[in-house]
Amino acid sequence: MRLLPEYRGRRIRPYMRKLNVTLAFVFSFVLLLPAFAFGYVNIDALKAVDVKTIVILAVLSVLAIVLGIWFSWFFREQTPFGKKVDRLGILSKYFFEHGFYYEKKRSGQNAKSKIRYPKIYVKQRKYDLDISFEMAGNKFQDKFSKMGGELEKTLFMDFMETVDDVKYKTYTMAYQAFLNRINVTDVTYEKGKGLLLMKNFYWDFDSDPHLLVAGGTGGGKTVLLQTLVLALAKIGVVDICDPKQADFVAIADMPAFKGRVAFDVEDIIQRFEKAEVIMMARYKFMNDERVRLKHKSLKKYYEYGLEPYFISCDELNALMAMLDYKQRERLDKSLGNILFLGRQAGVFDISAMQKPSREDLGSKLQANINMRLNVGRLDDGGYDIMYGGVNRNKDFKYLKYISGRRVYGRGYGAIMGDVAREFFSPNMPRGFEFYDEFIKLERHENRFDPDENPEISVDIVNDKELLAVATEATNQANQMSVNKNQTEDVKYNLKEVADNIGVSRPQVFKVVKMIEDDGYTTFEHDDTDKQVLTSSEVALVKELFDFKATNDLTWSNAVEQYFTKESED
Numbered sequence: 257m258r259l260l261p262e263y264r265g266r267r268i269r270p271y272m273r274k275l276n277v278t279l280a281f282v283f284s285f286v287l288l289l290p291a292f293a294f295g296y297v298n299i300d301a302l303k304a305v306d307v308k309t310i311v312i313l314a315v316l317s318v319l320a321i322v323l324g325i326w327f328s329w330f331f332r333e334q335t336p337f338g339k340k341v342d343r344l345g346i347l348s349k350y351f352f353e354h355g356f357y358y359e360k361k362r363s364g365q366n367a368k369s370k371i372r373y374p375k376i377y378v379k380q381r382k383y384d385l386d387i388s389f390e391m392a393g394n395k396f397q398d399k400f401s402k403m404g405g406e407l408e409k410t411l412f413m414d415f416m417e418t419v420d421d422v423k424y425k426t427y428t429m430a431y432q433a434f435l436n437r438i439n440v441t442d443v444t445y446e447k448g449k450g451l452l453l454m455k456n457f458y459w460d461f462d463s464d465p466h467l468l469v470a471g472g473t474g475g476g477k478t479v480l481l482q483t484l485v486l487a488l489a490k491i492g493v494v495d496i497c498d499p500k501q502a503d504f505v506a507i508a509d510m511p512a513f514k515g516r517v518a519f520d521v522e523d524i525i526q527r528f529e530k531a532e533v534i535m536m537a538r539y540k541f542m543n544d545e546r547v548r549l550k551h552k553s554l555k556k557y558y559e560y561g562l563e564p565y566f567i568s569c570d571e572l573n574a575l576m577a578m579l580d581y582k583q584r585e586r587l588d589k590s591l592g593n594i595l596f597l598g599r600q601a602g603v604f605d606i607s608a609m610q611k612p613s614r615e616d617l618g619s620k621l622q623a624n625i626n627m628r629l630n631v632g633r634l635d636d637g638g639y640d641i642m643y644g645g646v647n648r649n650k651d652f653k654y655l656k657y658i659s660g661r662r663v664y665g666r667g668y669g670a671i672m673g674d675v676a677r678e679f680f681s682p683n684m685p686r687g688f689e690f691y692d693e694f695i696k697l698e699r700h701e702n703r704f705d706p707d708e709n710p711e712i713s714v715d716i717v718n719d720k721e722l723l724a725v726a727t728e729a730t731n732q733a734n735q736m737s738v739n740k741n742q743t744e745d746v747k748y749n750l751k752e753v754a755d756n757i758g759v760s761r762p763q764v765f766k767v768v769k770m771i772e773d774d775g776y777t778t779f780e781h782d783d784t785d786k787q788v789l790t791s792s793e794v795a796l797v798k799e800l801f802d803f804k805a806t807n808d809l810t811w812s813n814a815v816e817q818y819f820t821k822e823s824e825d
């Protein structure tokens with residue numbers, strides 16, 4: 257039970273729309289004080305119309321006004337506090353210009369009418385802000401329920417998600433994603449979290465298998481792909497397909513990649529066919545181990561001591577354009593099986609393309625790639641294929657410059673079904689050469705690759721029994737979105753849960769509390785009585801966020817329907 261109303265931040269008021277003028281006025285006034293003092297001291301000269309004194313006073317006054325206006329601009333645009341103040345002004349102006357106000361006529365013929373805004377609050381944090389709109393019968397409530405895109409345009413920020421409660425609808429908007437950018441060399445794998453791509457942004461391939469990277473020419477797709485290859489080759493084997501024979505030519509003879517880079521169309525198709533063999537050979541090994549260890553069901557690859565295996569392909573559009581009908585069929589079959597069955601065996605695909613297209617991907621392939629990143633510019637259709645219906649109203653922006661500097665590798669990222677968030681591909685520092693890093697990589701052996709182990713038979717892909725084992729394991733894994741055994745001992749506090757999901761801590765707190773209060777489940781509490789969640793509980797909360805977004809529900813409805821649906825299932 258709550259004794260006090262929830263603090264939702266600063267209320268937006270009509271006067272705030274004139275904050276920039278007010279600030280300029282205040283700054284100018286302060287700076288005019290020396291001019292006034294000068295005038296006061298030289299009052300006699302002024303009375304005597306001394307030209308020199310008048311000129312000095314005029315210059316001082318003009319300077320004070322110009323400086324006052326500049327200070328006001330500098331404060332609002334360049335200081336963190338000033339930016340917060342500026343956002344209040346921008347929002348107030350937006351609500352005024354779009355008629356989101358009540359007007360009360362005052363008595364008297366020429367009296368101005370009084371303006372009042374509905375209750376709108378802004379809570380600004382370091383990386384994001386919440387804007388809460390009062391609904392509860394408010395005449396603007398229909399408009400307030402579709403504000404995501406408008407707020408993005410108005411504040412030039414990234415819409416993350418909405419949370420509904422009884423009276424308010426709250427939009428979370430993120431800014432300064434740029435500050436979360438990391439360097440290429442900081443991209444590392446963290447157990448239980450995945451590959452760190454940005455501060456608080458991971459690709460957890462074990463729970464969100466396969467990655468699609470898209471972006472127009474020069475957007476930074478290849479640099480991102482090289483970054484991924486560099487980080488992933490440290491934790492497993494990476495095979496590479498480069499149909500344009502461009503960026504990976506130099507690494508083909510390096511220890512970690514020798515015999516693992518394909519350029520010709522036929523070689524590339526064979527590489528995908530071999531990746532399917534590798535996947536099935538891993539399933540065979542895992543299943544034999546399952547029998548030996550007397551496991552009831554097949555666990556994930558790392559439970560049997562295996563490292564992940566990745567197959568990456570740059571320029572998928574170009575590759576598809578080069579294939580004849582037969583080749584396309586072969587590629588679709590192998591890639592399709594890898595995308596569908598790869599997760600449990602730790603076999604992951606990374607595909608990069610200039611322009612995501614339904615023909616090149618096919619709906620089956622597309623549906624099984626869980627993680628999406630784009631860098632540079634895409635057209636509307638491209639964003640739609642990448643991020644789906646949940647993001648249809650999102651205002652995807654293309655930024656070439658930030659603070660006057662050319663920016664590379666900016667785009668969006670999301671797990672399929674989530675709201676896309678602004679993404680900055682890890683920064684390649686000046687003077688950094690991938691070549692120097694690739695050459696240092698140690699070779700990880702791949703005992704499931706028929707090229708590297710003659711005992712592996714390519715016919716394993718036709719083993720019907722093994723296929724049944726793989727399919728069943730996949731179906732089971734798909735039902736349980738996170739394998740409980742993996743990180744049962746790792747506990748996440750609510751801040752970590754929020755970071756993992758990409759939402760704010762208060763939102764997670766609210767959902768967790770609602771689940772507990774409604775008696776659906778209880779979470780463990782730490783010494784300070786704060787909830788801590790296991791990874792499967794994190795997955796549950798995340799699924800709830802997805803469920804709410806996909807079905808466009810209020811939180812209480814989402815929680816209720818989600819758990820009733822679960823128990824019916």
Ligand SMILES: Nc1ncnc2c1ncn2[C@@H]1O[C@H](COP(=O)(O)OP(=O)(O)OP(=O)(O)O)[C@@H](O)[C@H]1O
Nearest residue numbers: 472473474475476477478479664665681682683684
């Ligand atoms: N993350 C980054 N950090 C710093 N610079 C980058 C980054 N990404 C790209 N660049 C700069 O942009 C240039 C082009 O990037 P990249 O080759 O990755 O583009 P692309 O999208 O693959 O284009 P294409 O499809 O034509 O090959 C790079 O040579 C580099 O100078």
